[in-house]
Each structure stands twice: as structure tokens, then as C-alpha cells.
Amino acid sequence: MFLYASQPKNRITLKCFATIILFLSVSFSCKKKREQEFDANGLPKATQIGAMIFACKINGENWISKKSPNSIKAVVADSELSINGINDSASGLIYEDLTLIISGPSVSTTHKLDLDHTYARLTSYRDCFNTSTRFGMAKSNKGEVVFTKINKSSRIISGTFWCDIPTDKCGVIKITEGRFDIFY
Structure with a gap:
């Protein structure tokens, strides 16, 4: 049988772990997006898409x-x-x-x-x-x-x-x- 299905404490731990992983992945993707938007000198990168x-x-x-x-x-x-x-x-x-x-x-x-x-x-x-x-x-x-x-x-x-x-x-x-x- 499944151990996690019969143990509510483990289910909570699994949900907490999944929430932490989701939070970290979103945090890193935001940082990566910001790095892509700016050049090494901190100015917005030159684009040609109407980025205002x-x-x-x-x-x-x-x-x-x-x-x-x-x-x-x-x-x-x-x-x-x-x-x-x-x-x-x-x-x-x-x-x-x-x-x-x-x-x-x-x-x-x-x-x-x-x-x-x-x-x-x-x-x-x-x-x-x-x-x-x-x-x-x-x-x-x-x-x-x-x-x-x-x-x-x-x-x-x-x-x-x-x-x-x-x-x-x-x-x-x-x-x-x-x-x-x-x-x-």
C-alpha cells in the first residue's frame, strides 16, 4: 500500500515541499527575466519590439x-x-x-x-x-x-x-x- 496516503503528516510535508519548490522556481525565473531585460551596465537592452x-x-x-x-x-x-x-x-x-x-x-x-x-x-x-x-x-x-x-x-x-x-x-x-x- 501507499505510505503517504495513510499518513496525513506526510501529506502536509509533501505539500510544503511542493510549495517551496514552486516558490523557488518562480523566484529564479523572475531573476533570470530581469537579467535578460538589462545589459551589463544596467540599461534596458536595445530591442525592436515596441517595448516602450x-x-x-x-x-x-x-x-x-x-x-x-x-x-x-x-x-x-x-x-x-x-x-x-x-x-x-x-x-x-x-x-x-x-x-x-x-x-x-x-x-x-x-x-x-x-x-x-x-x-x-x-x-x-x-x-x-x-x-x-x-x-x-x-x-x-x-x-x-x-x-x-x-x-x-x-x-x-x-x-x-x-x-x-x-x-x-x-x-x-x-x-x-x-x-x-x-x-x-
Whole structure:
């Protein structure tokens, strides 16, 4: 006969053991999933699936836009594409808005930043700007945006970017390892 069927204590032990195994397997799978979503530097991996990612390093520090509504967006209007990410603290004391603007008749694979038609703009609460308002803003004069996917039917735009943004008080803000994967 079966020993476990006639002994309720063993049945409870078996259920506890099964629960522990289930908990551990879920815990490890969550950790594995998180490791797959981020690169070795802690930024979201560059994807091309509409993962709603807008991230980069600003002066070597990770900058990841929140995934809340209106914090990451891409808008096509007239002959301009605007790709935007917002990062703010829970207290609302720190706010930064990083926008890539590509103007012209069409979006191609690679765009050099030139301030006239294609540029990155940083609006920030950092104390780097001569301004009487709470926020300062500067445009890049050097950089590049590379589109890795433009899918008009699924409305996904993905790519990488880097740029240097001069400021009034902090020298040049270096934006590196930028990536975006956004529905538009």
C-alpha cells in the first residue's frame, strides 16, 4: 500500500515541499527575466519590439525614462519626428526631459545631429544653465541617431543614439549608449 496516503503528516510535508519548490522556481525565473531585460551596465537592452524603452547614460549615469503614460512617446507631425523620454523622481524635485528631433522630408537609417534639422534637446533641473526659471534647456551640437527599425504597419520605431550637449555651467553633458524602442 501507499505510505503517504495513510499518513496525513506526510501529506502536509509533501505539500510544503511542493510549495517551496514552486516558490523557488518562480523566484529564479523572475531573476533570470530581469537579467535578460538589462545589459551589463544596467540599461534596458536595445530591442525592436515596441517595448516602450527610452534610456541612455548621462555623464556615465544610467538614465531610464519611466514607463508611465506620456513619459515615453514618438510623434510624427508635418515633416518632423520627435522621440521623447521623461525621467522624474517620485518627489517631483528632479525632472529631466530628453527629446530627439529629426526634421526633413523622410526618416532614413542614420542622422547626424546638426542643430538645424536634427538635434537632441535636454530640459533639466540640473544646475547647469543660466536661467531665471526652474528648468534649463540646451540642444546638442554633436551626435548621431541610428534607426534600427522603422515599421510603418506596426508603428514601431527603434534605434540608438549618442550626443554631446553644451551647457552654461557644467561644460558638455555627454549622452552615450542611448536606445529607444517605441510605438508611434
